[in-house]
Amino acid sequence: MIVGINCGHTVSGTVGSGAVGFINESDETRNVGYKVMDCLRSKGVTVIDCTDDRSASVSENLKKIVDMANSKPLDLFVSIHFNSGGGKGCEVFTYGGKKLEAAQRICDNMAKLGFVNRGIKDGSNLYVVRKSNAPAMLVEVCFVDTKTDVDLYKKLGVEEIARAICNGIEPQSEGGLTMEQYEELKRMIEKESERIDVLNQEVSKLENPMIYNYIDDNMPSWAREAVQWCVDNGIIKGTGEGLGLDNTKLWTCVTIYRLAKLLTN
Ligand SMILES: [Zn+2]
CATH class of the missing domain: 3.40.630.40 (Zn-dependent exopeptidases)
Structure with missing residues (x-):
């Protein structure tokens, strides 16, 4: 037209x-x-x-x-x-x-x-x-x-x-939609793409968990002492690129450390 x-x-x-x-x-x-x-x-x-x-x-x-x-x-x-x-x-x-x-x-x-x-x-x-x-x-x-x-x-x-x-x-x-339908559709698509963005972020977190390579300020303070102890006692060894610890491994260090304390006391 x-x-x-x-x-x-x-x-x-x-x-x-x-x-x-x-x-x-x-x-x-x-x-x-x-x-x-x-x-x-x-x-x-x-x-x-x-x-x-x-x-x-x-x-x-x-x-x-x-x-x-x-x-x-x-x-x-x-x-x-x-x-x-x-x-x-x-x-x-x-x-x-x-x-x-x-x-x-x-x-x-x-x-x-x-x-x-x-x-x-x-x-x-x-x-x-x-x-x-x-x-x-x-x-x-x-x-x-x-x-x-x-x-x-x-x-x-x-x-x-x-x-x-x-x-x-x-x-x-x-596309044969009325202006109202077109705008409703646009709103729905925008809302869905926001949700997809959030899901993508979640997936990215799962695929790329936070890795701690050094005992420094980046590492959560609750884990530092335990990780240091594990390193000192040869329980964990880093590679040339650092310790490579994710959250689960931090918790494992803490658990081992607490267990060791319990046994030595
Ligand atoms: Zn006029």
Whole structure:
């Protein structure tokens, strides 16, 4: 699947850069839009960025956006915007108000996050919807000048909003799993690999037990005297590389030493 994503208007501070309220449309369309692109790519979708940052006029900006969209054989074109004018919630414009499945899913996903569902509306008069060759939609995420919308938007965070839009565009993740199933699977794999790491460490300890070659500070203090005695009495002999004692051998030395003491007393 090839999807064109457009982050709304030009960058903040330029001609026709979009609505400004408690938040700024131009900045937020980019915050959300680029996350939507990442999310889609993670699902194996080919993404064409149809964002134009700078143009001398609104008409130039709109034309550039549509030219980018129409230069590729897109399956879907999505323009991301934020609303203003004091309403509440999310709405999606399509050509003739067509109930595109992806548009419906975006509305549903946004409603699940707590936004008012304003539904799918006729966007035939919108340049990017009208001129795009591919099925097109323009998403108005929420209202930049409505405090409850902005509060909810901020509380949820850009990631969550982007995921709602991304999962609306492409509900399946790579391999035919839903995003939720994919994330659950990822968590399970991470948990299992942690357990495998722990087991590997245990096996490594068994295969490579601690070896004490010298009677020094590395050797546990409870064994030093006994080992020294065993060496002094020729009970154990080291090789050129040291004594080569593991924990069990330390205990054996201690036992012999105690036994010897018992017999000599
Ligand atoms: Zn806009």
